[in-house]
Amino acid sequence: xxxxxxxxxxHAAGLKALYxxxxxxxxxxxxxxxxxxxxxAEALLAPVERVAKGAFFDCRMCGTCVLSRTGxxxxxxxxxxxxxxxxxxxxxxxxxxxxxTMRCVWIEAGEGRARVGAGSGATEILPxxxxxxxxxxxxxxxxxxxKEQVTPLDPARPRDHERVIHSFERACASGVFVTTVEIAPxxxxxxxxxxxxxxRFRGVVDAINITDGAGGNCHMSSAAAAAVLAANxxxxxxxxxxxxxxRIAVQGDMLGAAALGVRNVxxxxxxxxxxxxxxxxxxxxxxxxxxxxxxxxxxxxxxxxASGRRLEVAPDLxxxxxxxxxxxPHEDRIDNLAAKIAAGAxxxxxxxxxxxxxxxxxxxxxxxxxxxxxxxIIVGVGTLSSAKALTWMAHHVPGVHVPQGVITRIAAAxxxxxxxxxxxxxTIDALRAVPGVxxxxxxxxxxxxxxxxxxxxxxxxxxxxATA
Ligand code: SF4
Numbered sequence: 001x002x003x004x005x006x007x008x009x010x011h012a013a014g015l016k017a018l019y020x021x022x023x024x025x026x027x028x029x030x031x032x033x034x035x036x037x038x039x040x041a042e043a044l045l046a047p048v049e050r051v052a053k054g055a056f057f058d059c060r061m062c063g064t065c066v067l068s069r070t071g072x073x074x075x076x077x078x079x080x081x082x083x084x085x086x087x088x089x090x091x092x093x094x095x096x097x098x099x100x101t102m103r104c105v106w107i108e109a110g111e112g113r114a115r116v117g118a119g120s121g122a123t124e125i126l127p128x129x130x131x132x133x134x135x136x137x138x139x140x141x142x143x144x145x146x147k148e149q150v151t152p153l154d155p156a157r158p159r160d161h162e163r164v165i166h167s168f169e170r171a172c173a174s175g176v177f178v179t180t181v182e183i184a185p186x187x188x189x190x191x192x193x194x195x196x197x198x199x200r201f202r203g204v205v206d207a208i209n210i211t212d213g214a215g216g217n218c219h220m221s222s223a224a225a226a227a228v229l230a231a232n233x234x235x236x237x238x239x240x241x242x243x244x245x246x247r248i249a250v251q252g253d254m255l256g257a258a259a260l261g262v263r264n265v266x267x268x269x270x271x272x273x274x275x276x277x278x279x280x281x282x283x284x285x286x287x288x289x290x291x292x293x294x295x296x297x298x299x300x301x302x303x304x305x306a307s308g309r310r311l312e313v314a315p316d317l318x319x320x321x322x323x324x325x326x327x328x329p330h331e332d333r334i335d336n337l338a339a340k341i342a343a344g345a346x347x348x349x350x351x352x353x354x355x356x357x358x359x360x361x362x363x364x365x366x367x368x369x370x371x372x373x374x375x376x377i378i379v380g381v382g383t384l385s386s387a388k389a390l391t392w393m394a395h396h397v398p399g400v401h402v403p404q405g406v407i408t409r410i411a412a413a414x415x416x417x418x419x420x421x422x423x424x425x426x427t428i429d430a431l432r433a434v435p436g437v438x439x440x441x442x443x444x445x446x447x448x449x450x451x452x453x454x455x456x457x458x459x460x461x462x463x464x465x466a467t468a
Pocket of ligand 1: 077078079080081082086087088089090091095096097098099103104105106
């Protein structure tokens with residue numbers, strides 16, 4: 001099946017021409033189809049479509065076929081159901097985070113798009129799948145003249161209402177070099193350890209990210225932990241992952257978090273469950289991060305749920321997304337970033353940067369597209385306690401790229417922990433000199449003391465005002 005799927009991408013140009021020809025003549029069948037009745041047409045065409053597209057594209061009949069837009073690579077084969085480009089967990093060899101035996105669908109999509117002359121990256125945002133259409137025929141919809149509602153990657157539309165700008169958003173807009181830090185919520189119903197961890201960063205960072213089941217591991221809910229921090233005078237960024245909740249649940253969480261004083265939300269697709277402590281859990285992935293952003297922005301700007309139902313009071317959110325400049329498909333990462341910004345991201349936090357040269361190349365292209373002027377690009381940094389731990393991360397955490405030179409340098413040091421901190425401080429210094437980089441985001445699981453020390457040594461400490 002996969003061989004035929006790859007063949008289809010290699011022959012994307014011919015198959016796309018065939019698709020376009022069929023699309024042109026499809027309206028001619030509209031009248032006969034109406035005479036037959038849509039239900040009968042569905043009963044006749046759906047099985048044929050399932051067999052034909054299943055054979056050539058490994059199609060799963062999502063009911064809203066986008067093959068003509070994805071270079072004939074079917075995104076329903078993506079383990080996270082990404083609809084708008086690759087996740088951040090693509091392996092260095094192009095393997096899928098969820099199923100390493102499979103090539104990332106979005107690398108194939110890029111190749112297919114290039115073959116049909118559409119450029120390798122996405123040029124529009126595709127809406128989330130309408131789950132009511134799963135298993136139904138797209139051909140029937142095409143014959144009936146139904147069109148997919150796509151959004152072009154143009155600059156974010158202006159906001160149509162006044163918003164209160166809170167401290168983190170103000171800092172991002174001010175041009176100062178911002179600092180954020182990441183904390184994993186506790187494995188506890190008692191918030192005191194969370195409050196103690198956050199206390200190290202009071203008056204030091206602009207915002208504190210609360211992870212949402214990072215690595216597929218279970219902790220206290222991110223919305224609850226962010227609310228605890230907000231109530232204690234910190235400025236939290238609540239991460240919301242699409243992995244565990246459908247669109248009904250994420251909208252409820254966003255409203256709940258906003259009601260409890262959380263203003264900053266980072267929309268992520270989420271790490272796969274496979275490497276976490278519940279590998280037996282169901283992967284939800286009703287939305288991808290772009291779908292999440294689109295819905296969050298609509299709640300804020302239009303004051304409606306995704307369904308169109310009006311909210312009584314819209315949440316006042318500063319929206320963010322992630323980017324990973326360090327893994328394939330490198331060319332498409334900029335288009336993916338542009339799509340996230342077009343969908344509503346106002347700040348971007350990247351994966352760990354251990355390779356400043358690669359980041360500089362990425363930022364050159366970011367600046368060429370003017371994306372750094374439309375969103376604050378905050379680069380992820382961090383350190384681990386030893387070369388062994390770094391090596392493990394490089395090999396086992398999808399999406400993390402650690403150059404061998406960094407590992408060798410830390411391995412050769414007498415005090416590996418101190419050398420790791422030295423590398424981190426040097427990295428922060430180097431990033432401050434990269435045009436377009438708006439700040440750094442420090443990460444390190446239960447490594448708060450080292451991160452606080454790096455902030456102090458880098459001279460980054462700045463007080464954040466105690467409003468979320
Ligand atoms: S690497 Fe990520 S985006 Fe690519 S197919 Fe796998 S889950 Fe989907």
